[in-house]
Each structure stands twice: as structure tokens, then as C-alpha cells.
Amino acid sequence: MAQANIELQPVGSAGTPLTQKRESLFQDALRRLLRNHAAVIGSTVVILLILMAVFAPLIAPKSFEVQVLPDQNKVPEWVTNVFPTMKPYAKISDDYVFGADYVGRDLLSRIIYGARVSLAVAFIGPLISLIIGVIYGSISGYFGGRVDNIMMRIVDVLYAFPSLLFIILLLAFFRSTISDVQPGTFRYAMSKVDESMGGMFFIFVGIGLTAWETMARLTRGQVLSIREKEFVEAAHTIGASNMRIMFRHILPNILGPLVVAETLAIPGYISTEAFLSFIGLGVNPPTPSWGSMISDGAGVIRSYPNQTILPAIALAVTMFAFNFLGDGLRDALDPRLRGTQ
């Protein structure tokens, strides 16, 4: 249980102050977060991953895209010890720390660069869904009545539409290779942006456009519970505008649960990206993504399991880290919720 660190002292005795050292909400939450071992490990791993992604060109031992065809499927000694079935036929080369893939690219370097895609999704996905969801949900909850009813029915219908299919349709719309797109159109401009980002752009857009529904519902619920409070009424009486009340008075009060929900949703975004790359609709090759590496390796899993299992482990470690961090944040920001959500 989280408890405030209050030491009882004899009140008023000589030399001791009557008041306790005050902690801000943030300091309080940070202290609770730091006491949670799993969360500390999670955030450390997340920080390491961010560093790895940012400094990928410095860390990666080789290029992620250069294909050395003679080195196809080569593995170092230790990999054959972990996966003994490979011993009879594996070509040993200690040049590659994790081995080389089916076209002779260094697996380790590709895993390091792959962190970029997963982390980008982990930070931009929540951003988009928060912006859309919070605006939509606040309007719906704040105005209530018929507006609320219509807006929430729209969300209901979108819920009945499988989100992955929506992303796939979106990708099909913008990334069609079948028909030529005329320069100057919206589609052309969008697909150029996507190309320049190695195919990450539409994944962000797709994830953001499907994930906001949950955020909107959550925001609406929170707004509904806050808008009847006295301080909102007080703001009304002094003539504050609706916009001001929504974003100045209500929003700061509901931000905590929203941030927690978003953090806990991050592993979902990461696995969505991995899924899309896995089925070949994700980032454009040769940009490495863990999902596409797992997919590439799955074809040769019987002969070269390292090509699937190693990126799979990287993906799992990242998801673990964000889950631990999300759980920890929830407990730290709102101790009452501990173990109840």
C-alpha cells in the first residue's frame, strides 16, 4: 500500500516545525513510482530502448540494409548451442553477433534499427488518439443531451467496425500500387509523406484514427463526473466560456486517468504495428521492423529459428517494459486504483 511518509513528531516541542515538508502531486507520484521495482525496471528498459533507437547508427555493428549474399543464414557459435538442431548444417561465422538473415543482413543491426519503428509508434500513436479522443469526448460529455447521444452512437457504430480492417482499408487507399496517382492530389501528397518516412506515416494515422474511440469514451465518462462539481459551476458564474471551462478547468482534472489509460494502451499499438508489418502492410522494406523480421524468419523457422525468435524476444521485452511502466504509473498517479483496474 502506498502511504505518505509522515513521521510523527511531538507537536510544538522546541526546535521542530509544526508543518510537514509539503510534496507536490508530481513528487508524490514520482516517489511512489520509484518504489515500485517492476516500474523502475520497465522505465529503465524503455529509456535504454529510446537511447538504442536514437543512437542506432552508432551502436549497430553493421548496416541494416546491405545484403551480403555469401553470408546468407550464417550464425555465430553460441546460436548453435542455444538451438542445437542447427548444428548439422549451420554455416558458422562469428562476424554476426545474432547471425545473418536470409539475404545476409546483420540481424543485430536490424533489431537495433527496428526499435525505431516500435518506439515511434509507441509515442505518436497515443499522441494522435489522445488529441482526437479528448476533444471528441470532452465535447460529447460537456454538452450532454442530444449532442452526446449522437456523438456516442457514432462511436458505437465505429466500434462495430473492426479497427484492423479500417487500417488495412486506409493503407489500401493510400498505398495502391495498381493505379497511378496524379501528382498534386491529396492522395499523392500523402503517399509521398509516407514514402519519405519509410512507410511509418500511415501506420501512425491508422492507429491514431482507430484508437481514439476508446479515449473518447473514457474522456466522456470522466467529463460527465467532473462537470457537475462546484468549481465548474463557479467558473460558469464568473462567465468563463465553454472552451475555457473545458480545457482550463475540466481537462487538468481528468488528465491522470487518461495518461494512465494511454500508457497501458501503448503495448497494443506496438503489437498492432508488428502485426501490420508481419502481414506485409507495415513499413516499407528495407526499413527493419520487428514484425516484418518475425514474418521473414517464420518462413525458415524449422531451419533457422534464430531469425524469428530473436526479434520476437525484442518485441516481447519492449511490450513487457511498457506494461510494467503503465501499471506502475497507474498505481503511482492514483493509489486508490491500485489493483482494482
Next chain:
Amino acid sequence: MGRYIVRRLLYMLVVILVVSIITFGLMHAVPGGPFSREKALPEETIRILNERYHLDDPLPVQYVNYLYAVMIPHVTTTPPSNSLQDDFLVNVKIGSVWVRWMNFGPSYKSRSRTVNDIFRDNLPISAQLGTMALTLAVLIGMPLGVLAALKQNTVYDYFGMSVAIFGVSVPVIVMGPILVWIFGVSLKWLPPTGWGSKPPYFLGVLPSDLNWDYFKYAIMPSFALGLGSSAVIARLTRASLLQAVREDYIRTARAKGLHERLVIVRHALKNSLIPVVTILGPLFAALVTGTFVTELIFGIPGMGKYFVTSITNRDYPVIMGTILLYAVFLVIANLLVDIVYAYLDPRIRYD
């Protein structure tokens, strides 16, 4: 209750209509058609194909015709034929007339099959896999959650929640290949890919014979697919049971000397099931209509792949069919969930 269900059914119809309009609009907005190829077909060929499948009609006409073929029961005297354009899912003979319903149309990609063929051959496999995965998820998730809540902050709790974190952190694309490699390739205990039942299915969905040969194919995919859901169920069960055991009526039940097991099972557990049941609805729809990745990794001929390939192939009838199927499953599952609510909590009355 009866009126409530009727109202809900009408609401379902509206949702499905809206989903069908969105899908229809989106898929026709996507550039390229079912007959576009990297190497273009002769224009004359495309014109004839479009004419054959009525793709040269205006879009609203196509949509209305589609709805007519799918939703309105047809009463005719002609018996079912083998024509691909004339394949209805429901064929009932009443006296001398046939009542035929739900013609989802032919697939443009596989020229000898209809969408109904996919529903008949591939959907049962996905449904079997999904049902087993969901059963496994409930069987693993609920006991873990209950144990964790009843023994809060003990080893059981930490174990249960570790399993839950593991479940949500290890997606199928990670779990699948690892399972295949360990049990399928290295230990050779289970077949790495494939599925143990073929059409015809018992009652249209169930495998015709249940034996080890059937289940040995199902174990790994069901586990990989169900693990994530079991984690969600375990967390929810724990959270909601923790809240329930703090309620006054639990104290009352204990105070009147009720056996602890009865207190938990009859009072706490029953009342804590509502959030769990809520997510079972969408979970059921998602699992039963097929999950592309699981079926891909384990080489299962289910219907998951049609969700993806139909869009990349612009196979319009298959896109409409699969998405409508999902939507129907989802709204029906949600309706069942709401009905179960009323059983779990008699205070919830629908009138």
C-alpha cells in the same frame, strides 16, 4: 424483456446497415478494382467482367441490389442450382416453394467459389479455433483472477498477475513461432502446422470426429490465441472481485454465518462477473470470426486470411461478407452479454 430484445434487434439492424454502407463506400473509394492487375487486362475483358458482375451499374444501384440479395428472403419455385450467382446460405423448402435467403455473391478472386462457400468451409474452422481459445482463456483467466483477488498480496496474487502481464506482453506473433519451434520442431510433440478437421462438419460447424488427432492440431494455436485474452480476463476478474468483496452484502453474508465458499461463489463472484462478461462479447466476435496471424503461423485454413486478402484483392463481395459477418457476430454477442447481465444482476431490468 421481450420488448427490449425487439428494440435491440432493430438497433442491431441499424448498426449493421450503417456498417455495410461505410464498408461499401470505403471499398469503392479505394483505387483499383477487382480486375486491376500489375499487367493490365485488355479493356474489353474488363468491360465484360464488369458487366457480368454488374460492376458497371451506378454505386447506389449496386448497393441496393446487394442488400436485396443478402437481406430479403427470396420466395421462388426454382430449386437451388449450382450457379455461382445463385448460391444462398439458407434454403428451406416449404410445400412447393423455396424460401431462400442470404446470397453473398461470388468471390471475384477464386472464380469457382462463393462467399457462402467461405462461410461453409472456412468459417467453421475459425469458429472451432476461436471457441477453444476463448474457453481456454476463461478456464485460465478466471481461476487466476479469483485466486489473486482472494489471496491479495500473496504469492498467488503475484503469480497470477505475472501470468497476466506475460499474457498481455507476448502477442501471438511472438508466442506462435516460439511454440512452433519448441513443441513442433524441437520436441516434435505436436504437429507444427495444420488443422485436424475437414468439411463436412457436424451441424455445419462442429468437427465430425473428436479425438486426439483433432486436438493435437488445436492445442498450440488455441493456447497462443487464448493467452492474451486470458490475461485480460484474469486482470478484470481480480479487479472486480476485489471491489465486490468489500461490499456491505458480503459482510452481511459472512455475519449471518454463511460458509465462506458460498459467500465467495454465490455472492461475490456472481456480482463481480459483469465486467468480465462485458469483454467476452467483443472477444468472442473477434476470436470466432478468425484471427489472421494465428491462422497464418499455424497454417490453419480458417477465414482470417479473407479479411486481409479480400481487401488487397479488391474482392468486393468477400470484403462485404467478412465485415458484415464480424459485425453480426459482434452485435449478437453484445446482445447476449446484456441478457446475461439481467441474470447476473436482477436489478438490471430492461423495460
